[in-house]
Amino acid sequence: MSETAPWLDDEEMTSWLSVIGVVMRLPSALDGQLRRDADLNYFEYGVLAALEHAEEQTMRMSDLAFVCNGSLSRLSHVARRLEGERLIARYACPTDGRSTLATLTDGGRERLATAAPGHVRLVRSLIFDELDRDEMRQLGDLAKRLLTRIQT
Amino acid sequence: MSETAPWLDDEEMTSWLSVIGVVMRLPSALDGQLRRDADLNYFEYGVLAALEHAEEQTMRMSDLAFVCNGSLSRLSHVARRLEGERLIARYACPTDGRSTLATLTDGGRERLATAAPGHVRLVRSLIFDELDRDEMRQLGDLAKRLLTRIQT
């Protein structure tokens, strides 16, 4: 990435603006519904949802941060808030003294149940109602390849 | 959007997780380079870039907010900062007393020139180096359709 790269041409720019438009606007669209329905933002929802799907409904903080696509610091602050609301609990990892394990509480499960139906409906209405199965698969495959690069 | 929607099946979920992964991680990847190279975040860069491409390098605040995919309030705060650094200037619109016009200054143009090469290189390395022309067109078309729904 050291040599001078050419600028984007018109066609590239058009595509890029659509992509970045989705990237910039989707989070606030999702946050809005979650805030109204369950007083959560998407990152908080993601934390609860990730824990629900995890074995024992428990994950290490750093793994949780990774699957939630956020920094460990961000997760740490959010975990403090969620713990304050008794939606998750944290305790020291018995096998690695550096690690902290986070687990979903009953309250967290309930809150997730409050948020989820509206969230799924919204995601359907914004994404899956617009794209058919094949298109969605294409989008997912392209996004997966980009994600590999971004995640470095 | 009122009836109970079915949950996402495995294939849908896999695609969705890739999409949301890009949505969540791309902004911080872009912010990092811009902060290092030119002490800007992506939203600020977008404001300067939008003005540069505008006629007279000038836009109404609310139009600017729209093309930058942000709220007017967010833009207003950012504009105050950018104006403080003399990267943009604001003045009342002569034809509509409610409106404010923002325009790029020489300093703003210079800052953009500092930021742009690295930014374009990064976007190329993350996006265009991974996808060929045809794939990028596909992605752009799919994203454009989603954007239409999200932008309501």
Added chain:
DNA sequence: TCCATTTCGTTGAAAGTTCAACAAATACTA
């Protein structure tokens, strides 16, 4: 073993964003 390095998580402060309230100007309508 000992020491340097890395990993893990938290913290407080700084920076940024959202939200609700507001004022000013324009547009609408009866």
Added chain:
DNA sequence: TAGTATTTGTTGAACTTTCAACGAAATGGA
């Protein structure tokens, strides 16, 4: 045209995220 509603933009407070610094625990060589 008077009164109401809408559009536009700003503001301050509350909230969230980032950044850099830190301590504790584990790892890896010499």
